[in-house]
Amino acid sequence: MSAGFKGFRVTKRADGRVQRTTSIPGTGFSYVETHAPGGSFGDHEQQAAAQESTRKTTTCPGCGHRYTIGKANFCSQCGRQLT
Numbered sequence: 359m360s361a362g363f364k365g366f367r368v369t370k371r372a373d374g375r376v377q378r379t380t381s382i383p384g385t386g387f388s389y390v391e392t393h394a395p396g397g398s399f400g401d402h403e404q405q406a407a408a409q410e411s412t413r414k415t416t417t418c419p420g421c422g423h424r425y426t427i428g429k430a431n432f433c434s435q436c437g438r439q440l441t
């Protein structure tokens with residue numbers, strides 16, 4: 359038997375999920391449950407979204423000034439219309 363209570367074992371998996379194995383002694387019956395780590399997955403999603411928004415920049419074709427796409431219609435440096 360692995361470490362843990364008799365008929366009940368909790369394992370922290372490499373991917374962060376918690377795996378719980380429950381078995382009923384004498385019957386051979388067992389089942390496995392996995393649980394996502396609470397909260398951390400949502401935080402990761404928000405960080406990915408923030409990084410995505412900061413990448414939406416490009417350079418002005420007229421002067422090379424870097425700007426955020428969709429923030430302005432004209433370059434603040436040279437006044438060129440941005441597409």
Ligand SMILES: [Zn+2]
Nearest residue numbers: 418421433436
């Ligand atoms: Zn410009």
